[in-house]
Amino acid sequence: MTAKKRGIWVFGDYRNYFQNRVTLQLLSRAKDLAAKIDAEVCAVVFGNKVDEWVGEYIAHGAEKIYLTDHPRLAVYSMETYTLLMERLARHERPEIILVGATAFGREFAPRVAKRLGTGLTADCIGLDIDQEGLLLQMAPSFGGTLVAEIVTPERRPQMATVRPGIFQEIPHDYIRTGEVVKVPLPEHLPVDRVRLVRSERSPQREQKLEDAKVVVCGGRGLGSKKKFAKLFELAELLGGEVGATRPVVYADWAEHDALVGQAGKQIRPQILLSFGISGAIQHTAACNDAKFIIAVNKNPNAAMMKRADVAIVADASQICNSLIQELKRRIR
Numbered sequence: 001m002t003a004k005k006r007g008i009w010v011f012g013d014y015r016n017y018f019q020n021r022v023t024l025q026l027l028s029r030a031k032d033l034a035a036k037i038d039a040e041v042c043a044v045v046f047g048n049k050v051d052e053w054v055g056e057y058i059a060h061g062a063e064k065i066y067l068t069d070h071p072r073l074a075v076y077s078m079e080t081y082t083l084l085m086e087r088l089a090r091h092e093r094p095e096i097i098l099v100g101a102t103a104f105g106r107e108f109a110p111r112v113a114k115r116l117g118t119g120l121t122a123d124c125i126g127l128d129i130d131q132e133g134l135l136l137q138m139a140p141s142f143g144g145t146l147v148a149e150i151v152t153p154e155r156r157p158q159m160a161t162v163r164p165g166i167f168q169e170i171p172h173d174y175i176r177t178g179e180v181v182k183v184p185l186p187e188h189l190p191v192d193r194v195r196l197v198r199s200e201r202s203p204q205r206e207q208k209l210e211d212a213k214v215v216v217c218g219g220r221g222l223g224s225k226k227k228f229a230k231l232f233e234l235a236e237l238l239g240g241e242v243g244a245t246r247p248v249v250y251a252d253w254a255e256h257d258a259l260v261g262q263a264g265k266q267i268r269p270q271i272l273l274s275f276g277i278s279g280a281i282q283h284t285a286a287c288n289d290a291k292f293i294i295a296v297n298k299n300p301n302a303a304m305m306k307r308a309d310v311a312i313v314a315d316a317s318q319i320c321n322s323l324i325q326e327l328k329r330r331i332r
Ligand SMILES: Cc1cc2nc3c(=O)[nH]c(=O)nc-3n(C[C@H](O)[C@H](O)[C@H](O)COP(=O)(O)OP(=O)(O)OC[C@H]3O[C@@H](n4cnc5c(N)ncnc54)[C@H](O)[C@@H]3O)c2cc1C
Pocket: 143, 144, 218, 219, 220, 221, 222, 223, 244, 245, 246, 247, 248, 259, 260, 261, 262, 263, 264, 275, 276, 277, 278, 279, 280, 281, 282, 283, 296, 297, 298, 299, 302, 314, 315, 316, 317
């Protein structure tokens, strides 16, 4: 009898699918990891009428899907999903569980880890397998100045949440096939302490900052909410998206969704325009994959200026306005 293959599980976080491709990105990385430890890549899907996602995850690399499909799971429920994952993991004993560091994943994964009595590395920016076959979980630490490599030598499963935008998804392959294991809903489910009354999509969430080819990013140096708002006009003219630094988000000039950096999103644009940004490591760590950087800053010695391909020593707001004028003139 052949031994059962170890499983690398990816939680199927299909909500906001078109904005957030982290599950597909994790399936892609799981495939690389699985090849190193001879494991199989599995996706775990909870929901109601979720065949579409089952097909999608198989097409993106899942060999096996654990599926609980039931009307009771029509909306995401933290308590129920935690229970389902805990039960399934106790039964199937996966080697690794990966969860996207989405708003839901960041809350869900630590609960599952606690129930299973295992560790969890939150917000990883890299994953690998070490020489002993352990999952190497790379996470920023000490305010982002260091990247810690964390392993879970004893407890199982090894668990990590991973930021969206770190790994590249593999292309959709319609011909791929996979096994679907139907997992029945348990008879007794927790009574949800939170009831969803209504949900509405925030227009900001339609943005695809992580995938944008052009990102116009603004910092405190812009000076005011009104001046920052001009970036939206510029981004629209360039067909790009707007990003922001933490002080800007804290000052309520931009939504949290626009935050670029260690505590926000990872970007990989062809062109990054950076206005009034000092270039702190917590911000720039998320811009490493930008192909071409144009920075505007009054201070020529700002770290962002040193990283830029083109550094313009000037008032950020003035350059932004001039660019808008020039683009409008050319489009006319
Ligand atoms: C744990 C932790 C996590 C963090 N996570 C993040 C994160 O995810 N993202 C993030 O962005 N930050 C993060 N930070 C904060 C980060 O350390 C910096 O404080 C922040 O990025 C600085 O933002 P800023 O460049 O907009 O502001 P500042 O550092 O204040 O820089 C403003 C810049 O504007 C320039 N300037 C001023 N006036 C003008 C003008 N008129 N025209 C042009 N330039 C001008 C200045 O020369 C300066 O370089 C984090 C910090 C910690 C401790």
